[in-house]
Amino acid sequence: MSGEVEQRLRTEEESRRPDRYKWVALSNTTLGMLIGTINLSIMLIALPDVFRGIGLNPLVPANSGYLLWLIMSFMVMTAVFVVSLGKLGDMVGRVRIYNLGFAVFTAFSVLLSVTWMHGAAGALWLIGMRLGQGVGGAMLFANSSAILTDAFPENQRGMALGINQIAGIAGSFIGLVLGGLLGPIDWRLVFLVSVPIGVFGAVWSYMKLQERGARAPARIDWYGNVAFAVGLVVLLTGITYGIMPYGSHLMGWTDPWVIAALAAGISVLGVFAAIETKVPEPMFHLNLFRIRAFSAGNVANLLAALGRGGLMFMLIIWLQGIWLPLHGYSFANTPLWAGIYMLPLTVGFLVAGPISGYLSDRFGARPFSTAGMAIATLSFVGLALLPIEFPYAWFAVVLFANGIGMGLFASPNRAAIMNSLPPSQRGSGAGMAATFQNSAMVLSIGVFFSLMIVGISGGLQTSLYHGLVAQRIPAGVANKVSHLPPTATLFASLLGYNPMLKLLGPALATVPHANAAYVTGRSFFPHAIEGPFSSGLRDALGFAVLATAVAGVASALRGGKFHYTEPVPSEGPLGRPAADGERFPVGSVPAGSADRSA
Numbered sequence: 001m002s003g004e005v006e007q008r009l010r011t012e013e014e015s016r017r018p019d020r021y022k023w024v025a026l027s028n029t030t031l032g033m034l035i036g037t038i039n040l041s042i043m044l045i046a047l048p049d050v051f052r053g054i055g056l057n058p059l060v061p062a063n064s065g066y067l068l069w070l071i072m073s074f075m076v077m078t079a080v081f082v083v084s085l086g087k088l089g090d091m092v093g094r095v096r097i098y099n100l101g102f103a104v105f106t107a108f109s110v111l112l113s114v115t116w117m118h119g120a121a122g123a124l125w126l127i128g129m130r131l132g133q134g135v136g137g138a139m140l141f142a143n144s145s146a147i148l149t150d151a152f153p154e155n156q157r158g159m160a161l162g163i164n165q166i167a168g169i170a171g172s173f174i175g176l177v178l179g180g181l182l183g184p185i186d187w188r189l190v191f192l193v194s195v196p197i198g199v200f201g202a203v204w205s206y207m208k209l210q211e212r213g214a215r216a217p218a219r220i221d222w223y224g225n226v227a228f229a230v231g232l233v234v235l236l237t238g239i240t241y242g243i244m245p246y247g248s249h250l251m252g253w254t255d256p257w258v259i260a261a262l263a264a265g266i267s268v269l270g271v272f273a274a275i276e277t278k279v280p281e282p283m284f285h286l287n288l289f290r291i292r293a294f295s296a297g298n299v300a301n302l303l304a305a306l307g308r309g310g311l312m313f314m315l316i317i318w319l320q321g322i323w324l325p326l327h328g329y330s331f332a333n334t335p336l337w338a339g340i341y342m343l344p345l346t347v348g349f350l351v352a353g354p355i356s357g358y359l360s361d362r363f364g365a366r367p368f369s370t371a372g373m374a375i376a377t378l379s380f381v382g383l384a385l386l387p388i389e390f391p392y393a394w395f396a397v398v399l400f401a402n403g404i405g406m407g408l409f410a411s412p413n414r415a416a417i418m419n420s421l422p423p424s425q426r427g428s429g430a431g432m433a434a435t436f437q438n439s440a441m442v443l444s445i446g447v448f449f450s451l452m453i454v455g456i457s458g459g460l461q462t463s464l465y466h467g468l469v470a471q472r473i474p475a476g477v478a479n480k481v482s483h484l485p486p487t488a489t490l491f492a493s494l495l496g497y498n499p500m501l502k503l504l505g506p507a508l509a510t511v512p513h514a515n516a517a518y519v520t521g522r523s524f525f526p527h528a529i530e531g532p533f534s535s536g537l538r539d540a541l542g543f544a545v546l547a548t549a550v551a552g553v554a555s556a557l558r559g560g561k562f563h564y565t566e567p568v569p570s571e572g573p574l575g576r577p578a579a580d581g582e583r584f585p586v587g588s589v590p591a592g593s594a595d596r597s598a
Contacts, residue, residue: 024208025151026160029144030167031201032102035194036078036137037171038178039109043070043130044316045179045335046190048495053187054115054122058495059488059502064244066123067491072240072442073127077134078141079438080232084225086142086431087283091220094143094150094427095209101139102205106198108133112191141168141434146426149418150212155361157419162357162411166349169410172312173339173346180336224283227272232435235265236442243449245485250453284428293420294429296558297365297413298436303551304373304409305440307380307544308402310448313494314540315342315399317452321493322388322530325522335496344396348403349410357411365412366558372408373552377545379405384541388530405548409555416558444547448540453486455536460486460529467528471515477507489529499525 043050047070051058058067089097112129115122144164152160182189238261246252253259276282289295319341320334329337356368379402386394414433421429461482468478481503492499501508501520508516518524 021208021210021212022151022156022160025147026163028201028205028209029098029140029147030164031197032098032140032144032205033164033168034171034174035105035197035201036140037168038175039133039137039194040074041172041175041312042179042182042190042193043074044312044494045176045339045496046183046187047071048335048497049183049187050126050190051495054126055118056120056123059492059497063120063123064487064491065241066120066127067495068240068244069127070123070130072236072445073130074134074137075438075442076233076236076240077131078138079236079435079442080229081135081138082142082434082438083228083284083428083431085139086146086427086429086434088220089143089146089427090424093211094146095205095211097139097427098143098147098209099202099205101136101143102198102202103136104139105133105136106195106202108136109191109194109198113188113195138434141438142431143427145414145418145430145433147209147212149421149426149430150423154419158357158360158365158412158415159354160357161415161418162353162355162360165357165410165414166353166407169349169353169406170346173342173349176312176316176339176342177336180339183335219281221275221279221281221283224272224275224279227268227275228283231265231268231270231272232439233265234261234268236439238262238265239443239446243446243453243487245487250457250485250487251450253450284432285425288421288425288429288432291420293416293558296554297369297417297420298433300369300373300409300551300554300558301413301417301433302436302440303547303554304376304406304413305437306444306447307376307547307551308406309441309444310446310540311402311544312342313445314448314452314537317490317493318388318533318537320496321490321499322526322533323390326389326526328522330522331496331498333496341392341395342399344400345403348400348405349407350403352404352407353411356408357415360412360415365416366556368412369409369416369555369558370552372405372410372412373548373555375405375408376402377405377548377552380541380544380548384538384545388534388537409551413555447543449487449490451539451543452490452533452536455539456489456529456532457486459532459535460489463528463532467524468519471519471524472511473504473507473515473519474510477504493529 047058047067050070051067056063056066058064085097085101108129112126112133115125115129117125145161148160148164149157178193179190182193238258241255241261242251242253242258244252246255246258249255273286276284276286289298316335316338319338320331324334324337324341325331352372356372360368379398382398382401386398417433418426418430465478465482468481469475473481484503488503489499492502498520504519508520511519
């Protein structure tokens, strides 16, 4: 008996010692999240410099696919592979896959910068390397949350995951500024900037990170992995091409190929779900969705990403195409300044994320994540009420409020999802949460662009035609330019090009110099587009209001504070609200328990 008491006292003494490793895990995984999400957005601002570097005009209709895939390729690959790579981490070690992620990400960052090709060949090379870089990013994203959950005790995970998640979200806005600073110097720096960080992170993680998670050795579910990857790739590709013009149509949603891709992608994902219920060692345990904290958290996560995913594009177009030129900035300088003027959004994330994560450790996720979605919803209403030529102080306040709302939501929601998972399933569970978020971001971009295009299409044609004719542009040229797909106009604004200079080209030489100077100046295009843009923007923001409001409802319905504990006897069916201390099985996964204190 004395031996047992001595062992228990030794264990209690060890538990009271400061665990420095958890801070190593937090700092390293936060670096991984930061470098990954910076590369999600750094291309947005640097695209004009990249296209100039490879000698390709992205506004030529035949080249629009290259433009779209350079933006979307990284995002699509991270969405597709995070679940598979999270499950692989559960099987062979999360730190091992995470370390490999740094190496793969860094290698493809180098390859992105060394292309010697130009034109279409150069664009294809960059897209291919971005796809590979996305695989490395998926390795980092899939395992960082699981490594943190293994390293931190349950009462500190919200704080840790909060810092990690907010760094990830903030990285997407930091990337905008970095792209604007580095692109004009040398477009290759946009990719090379990640290399020293990646090398440092890889060496650091290899030397310091420890495998503290529960491994679940299993055979690879090849059928499930292939079905999931194929289904999601086809679905997201269909969404990507849906926002491109098709024939005489403004968008591609009526394109038979797009319709077939959407239908096929959904069907193959249905096959994936069927496979996962049949194989003895599935890639992902679908029974995890019977845990209310996990399923409600993922629904809220998906809807929040739908609401904010396309926001960045809308704000960039708003600033670069209208507001900044009207306030004296040249079109060439608008990409950098758009990133700077959006910084209040990042500041809001950074303020709210760690605080809400820390408080959710004590009081549960529900009050903070629900309040965060309510604030985000109100901030979208605030953006919709702003005039197109807004006073910047009000714009900054609304952006800051949106950042606060999203920060309040993100940290507690991710912590609640991770706390609900059995230790042996944390990698695949975190991967599924990341898949919901990243897939929703792609879908959100498609929805926002579609609503914008529908909203501006009619008014933009009339406004541009009459404005151009009034400036003595030949009627035939004015008619042709005004009937170009709105996508070209939106992409021109997104890229920081002078839209009229790009769209009119040689026709400008046929009109008086004063008229040509006015048409290509800083006021003609913003005034021509602001009315139609206002209509499209209201529609897009209305969608964001709806998505975040429903996300708030889903968050409120998640139940009280929930965390997995062991050992676990089986005492009740999963899927109904759990009573205090109730324990129940999760299909073939070891069971968890619920602690309802919020």
